[in-house]
Amino acid sequence: MAKSSKANTKKSAAKSKAAKSLKQQPFNILMVGQGGRLQFEALLLVASLRQTNPDFKGRVIVAEPQMNHRWDSDPRMANSDVIAMLEVLGAEVIPFENQVFGCGYPYGNKIEALQVMPEGEPFLFLDTDTLITGDLSKVPFDFDRPTASMKRENTWPQQELYGPGYNQIWGSLYDKFGLDFESSLDTSYPDEYWRRYLYFNAGFFYFRCPKEFGDRFLEYARLIRDEPPEELVCQEMKPWLDQVALPLTIHSFGGGRVPEVSDMLDNEVTCHYRVLSLLYARENDEAVRILEEVVAPNKIKKVLKQYEPIRRIVLQRKGHKVREMFDRNNLPRREQAIRNQIKRAKLWLR
Structure with a gap:
């Protein structure tokens, strides 16, 4: 193997080791x-x-x-x-x-x-x-x-x-x-x-x-x-x-x-997400899925449902009405425009 190849291999290994140590810190x-x-x-x-x-x-x-x-x-x-x-x-x-x-x-x-x-x-x-x-x-x-x-x-x-x-x-x-x-x-x-x-x-x-x-x-x-x-x-x-x-x-x-x-x-x-209504409006399906899985266990749901936005937006599934209002591939450029549309639908809860 040429010296330059050996040096590159060593450098790559050092970078890989450094990256691994950073991830594990x-x-x-x-x-x-x-x-x-x-x-x-x-x-x-x-x-x-x-x-x-x-x-x-x-x-x-x-x-x-x-x-x-x-x-x-x-x-x-x-x-x-x-x-x-x-x-x-x-x-x-x-x-x-x-x-x-x-x-x-x-x-x-x-x-x-x-x-x-x-x-x-x-x-x-x-x-x-x-x-x-x-x-x-x-x-x-x-x-x-x-x-x-x-x-x-x-x-x-x-x-x-x-x-x-x-x-x-x-x-x-x-x-x-x-x-x-x-x-x-x-x-x-x-x-x-x-x-x-x-x-x-x-x-x-x-x-x-x-x-x-x-x-x-x-x-x-x-x-x-x-x-x-x-x-x-x-x-x-x-x-x-x-x-x-x-x-x-x-x-x-x-x-x-x-x-x-x-x-x-x-x-x-x-x-x-800033506000749960915004999460449903603009975040991907995986974020919505994880949110709904997190609140599902009874011991957690019993506590979180005391908070009105979680009770109505997540547990009562009002968030899906918000989700239907927006195309995630073509969202308004400014957040304020999203907020205003949610507020007009009376689904802005915080």
Whole structure:
């Protein structure tokens, strides 16, 4: 065998070994459990994990915000049936205290909840309105190279007449935190086009250490809220603050766009459905099948049917009426158009 062939074989073997080790690296899962719909969504998420990944070995942690001066009403999970079933399914409900955010910005829970995770152990954060639909062990996570969901629209920043453009707005944020702006850009897209700039949906993200990531994510979000660059003066930060701070945090740790992970999580292994009516409107048949299998066991159904959207949309099969309204091969380009059509049919429940 020629030396070049031997070298190529060794390289291929090394790559294969590295990929295999990445796939097998253990990690924990984090979500936020809170009173209202989030507690039922958390149970549905955990139940789907156990259905599709029965051999998952990591810890499954449901972080529960506690009542303190940051809240004007108790944010804890009030449903004892939900808590009991989460524990039956092997999830751990762990309390945490909001020190920076609270009712003024509840999306900040996903930032402050990172404090409950074991330091130095890789984690995957998932929004509760997520269904696990595939094998997590097939996702080629590299926990040293973080990324987040690319299933997003151009929601931020909003362009103002005569105001600063994307370059000025995003550039001011990278400058604020001493980050290299140019290396974050996707230059396959033209200047001032939103996809050129690093922007994620915060429905999932991951890293090698929750403390490292959480400390920086919290610092960036707090400083953007309290001391924003002047280029942000006309920008609305609610509910976008976490999605503004997230790409900066990811970039600061050497992460960015990782399509081999985000494409798989966004399209094959998880389903970030947002609202159950939207799941029936636009997701594939496999996602619907898994959802309906997950809620079928009596012990789980008895708890989940207390939540009206699951009772009506899934158990009473109203979701199939929604499904008949749309062609999944020719959906409206904007989510708002889908929402409006569902609302006109009085099948929008949340």
